[in-house]
Amino acid sequence: MTVGNALNLSADEVLSTTRSVRKRLDLERPVPREVLLECLELALQAPTGSNSQGWQWVFVEDADRKRALADIYRTNATPYLDAPKSAFGDERDLRRSRVSDSARYLNDHLHEVPVMLIPCLAGRVDNTPGVSSAGFWGSLLPAVWSFILALRSRGLGSAWTTLHLVGDGEKQAADLLGIPFDRYSQGGLFPIGYTKGTDFRQAKRLPADQLTHWNGW
Secondary structure, eight states: OOSSOOOOOOHHHHHHHOOBOSTTBOSSSOOOHHHHHHHHHHHTTSOOGGGOOOEEEEEEOOHHHHHHHHHHHHHHHHHHHHSOOOOOSSGGGGGHHHHHHHHHHHHHHGGGSSEEEEEEEESOOTTOOHHHHHHHHTTTHHHHHHHHHHHHHTTEEEOOBOGGGTTTHHHHHHHHHTOOTTTEEEOOBEEEEEBSOSOOOOOOOOOGGGTOOSSOO
8 A cells, every 4th residue: 555645657657757856846745754664665675785785764854953964965065066067068068057056956955855864874885996885885776766766656756965975074964863974874865855746757868879888888
């Protein structure tokens, strides 16, 4: 039984219309815990290396802690958003201003979102070879994306942000929330809310044949 208001989207529709939602998050509508837990139960079906299931999920509803997390995020996000960006030299440049405007909106309103999520994974891979970090994050990120897909199917949205992790931001967030910093790594900071409307469409992406290689580069 689905607790949230299921949109009855097909698997392909969920996969092709799950967007990073920032300006269309409803900042006023509460998000019930039972909906979050239902989405998490689905997310926990995702694969994890050696079936370790070393993840922990920290949801933040408290207004003061949300504001403190938003302040940590802004410390890194504001200079990043203000810095000049190099051009891609293709159609992605045409949408850069919209993406930037959306990111600035979230930066300004992050503390107002109904819920924040910080997913964590046991262990630390600081300054380790790529093979180690790839295997490490591969035990968390599939579940995180499954959670976001489950949100979409119930009329909620989120955006994958990582700027609070820059510098000592991850340690500050860990201290704020009691996360054992020496034993758990944070995979991002996710604002969560119902979306204003559910009519999300496919994004314009570079065509697959420009990004595909067969039997070598």
